[in-house]
Amino acid sequence: MILKLKNHHLEQMLAHAGRDYPSECCGILLGKTDGESKIVHEIIEMRNLRHNPSKAQELLPLDSTEKETDRNRFLIDPEEQVRVEKSARERRLDVIGYYHSHPDHPARPSGYDRDHAWPWYSYVIIQVFRGKAGEFTSWVLTEDRSGFDYEGIELEV
């Protein structure tokens, strides 16, 4: 599959990543599939629930809340996720993937990313270095859950 998005979608994600630095930002890609392409129609910026450690711990506990914070972890509230999905369905759009930032880390998936991924979705990662968003990549979980395959991104002006 290939992920197709417009320049303004990318700009929106990069701006979000820069604005939330040094925290990780996160969001949802809404769109449609067309043959071997996933086409982004909308970017929905979401709240990183790790800003609210007690609620986040209740939903998806971390081993160490000292080492793992909103600077290296993100979590989307599943209830907010359901709301976004419902409203997307009414507009005949699907959740086709997610994005998040890696502040001062490469735009490569981590073991933690892999352990919390599902197949098929596109996982876009944006590197933010000293507050400036830079490299961005997209990944799809492998069928056996052992890692990710790189996914091509096609930018349309």
Next chain:
Amino acid sequence: MEVKIIIPTPLRQYTEKRDAVQLRAATVGEALQGLTGLYGGLRKHLYNDEGKLRSFVNVYLNDEDIRYLQKDQTPVKENDVISIVPSIAGGAGRLCICS
């Protein structure tokens, strides 16, 4: 009881593209076991190697998270709807194998 399980888009590749599966069960756990019995490819994305539901996989009975009910022992009623919703999570750290 006959219940309906809604299948999220990324998992429909394992359910012959069905967006919902109806089956008979007495509890939520039984319904999910029935589902993975029918479609074995789903199992590794829902359960970990110890056979427990993966920590990021949330299950809702109608609109209620089963962790606040009786978890997988939650009894179901006729025509109840079960939804599987992932907690989308991740973050920087030790890099994983990717190609």
